[in-house]
Amino acid sequence: MKKNDLKKLNEMPLRGPADPELGGISLIFPVHNESFIIEQTIRNYFAEMHGRVQDFELIVSEDGSIDDTKSVLERLAKELPIKVYMSNERKGYQGALKDAISYATKPWLFIVDSDYQFAVIDFWRLESYRREYDIILGMKSPRRDPLYRILLSKGYNFLLRLFLKVPYRDMDTGFRLIRRDVANEIAPAVRYMSFFTAEFVVRAHHKGYRILEVPVPHYARKIGSTSIFYISKLFMICFHQFIGLLRLRNDILSKKI
Template sequence: MQTSGHPRVEIVVPVRNEEYDLGPNIRRLRAFLDSAFPFPAEVCIADNGSTDATWEIGALLVTELPGVRIVRIEEPGRGRALKQVWSSSEAEVLAYMDVDLSTNLNALLPLVAPLLAGHSDVAIGSRLARGSRVVRRPKREAISRGYNLLLRATLGTRFSDAQCGFKAIRRDVAVELLPLVEDTSWFFDTELLVLAERAGLRIHEVPVDWVDDLDSRVAIAKTVVEDLRGIARLSKNLGRGRIPLESVRQAFGRPPIADPRTALAARVLRFAGVGVVSTLAYILLYLALRHAMPAQVANVLALLITAIGNTALNRRVTFGVRGVENRTKHQLRGLVTFGIGWALTASALWLLHTAVAVPAHSVEIVVLTAANLAATIVRFSLFQAWVFDDEAPTFPTLEPPAVLDSTRSN
């Protein structure tokens, strides 16, 4: 459906040096909107710092296709482009998608409909939600899963997929949130979602069909470093109360949210208490078993027994999970953390026995205790992000300012 007056939905397509994909994919997107999308929608090509023929091709598309406009942002940065276009748009719902159209366009209506209805505030496409179908290289899949688990562990996030290039936000929400987002590059998505979640806003997730773009030019190593810096900066600013999210909650009538630092501190204290009990039990079991068997065998048995008890105690005491539902699943996930603890302590024992032929049992205890403490941070992060998180996503099976506006018409 072509636009008449202000569109209800504006879809921003950020591009930088995309002269080959831009033409065919914008035509495809515009054809879908005109034939299969029930709301007036406009497409905005946001050219951020292209040095090839992207701008010229986009300008030709504007003259060819009603309902398409192009904006030029001189500096590169996807976040910068989205922030500038969204901040000046008059559409009710602001969306964006990657120019490669990796996400099936049939997910667009489920993405924006809850926002137009006022049911949700932000909507995201998720490649990691139940019902999604994804074709992606194993390396990209592992990085994506690891990144979202890291967000759950460090920032306590609940959304499943931070970086899928398929998102939407209501304009009134964007007006409040965009000034608070600092990043202008790839971390922009994550920062926006974290702030929305911390402000008590409703994030709607849509499972998507998604096919990896084999010609993707994203510099993975550089992006990972930038994302880690973004996580550290955002964690620090949230922890010190530097981001005025209370005004956002008040603007949309959301109830105050308990200070996450207080909740996390209480959970860490409970986890530490369980850890002290588990460590004492491990030491006693190890000493009892060590008299009858080699050090590595005594270590693995003592770890296994205490891991089962540790998971059960943390389930009830630290994370407040009651009842038998999901108990087996929690124990199986807990055994994964046991595997990490075993790997660390086994490596520590191996190094000790390599350096000292027959070390005293007291030295073994000191080394193993240090190794267990090293594993504690990883264990707590996994407990919080995955083991007891029954809303964690079920992952799908892996299968092989110059502006030109078009003339709007009814």
């Protein structure tokens, strides 16, 4: 990490208000089986952003949970002005995000993983860059995950840089601020890589959109478990991601992007 980035990371960001001239924000949470943490996540993010972001909405994209998540969300939706979309079938991370993007109404989307591995206060580290950038990515600094996940992610980002000619370091981050018109243009085309964000970033980069990575602290998952990176599925996940990467490269080389 650059010296300047490290210095900024040690400073507390100013907590808004968000610049109203830059437009309102739809906060989007993808959720699957997060009954132990989802209430805390929604309450903390809502308390911080509602009131400091003039034109604000909070959208939850729940997806085939088989724990208590749905009942927690039903209760919260009666108390807080939030928009909850639930699905009995699991659409998957990519499908649920695409749907959530189409439900959003504000000019900017703040799409955040719902298991509280990112603190809401770090939204303010991204906010002011809306003036100059179309996509602002929270780069996990440092990443608080098991070593094998950190190594896999480093290798994955290295391959993306090498094969797809992009300069970014943490393309599958779960903390990102995106202009809605850019999301609406690019999200429907995302199809090769199942985690959505990396492919989205690559496509946006090759379309010439302005993308910035800003370091943000990352926190270990405190409760619940991954619904994506099961160790038993790691080999297949890596295999599918690599095939996706090659397909994306093919699209770039044949100028389909």
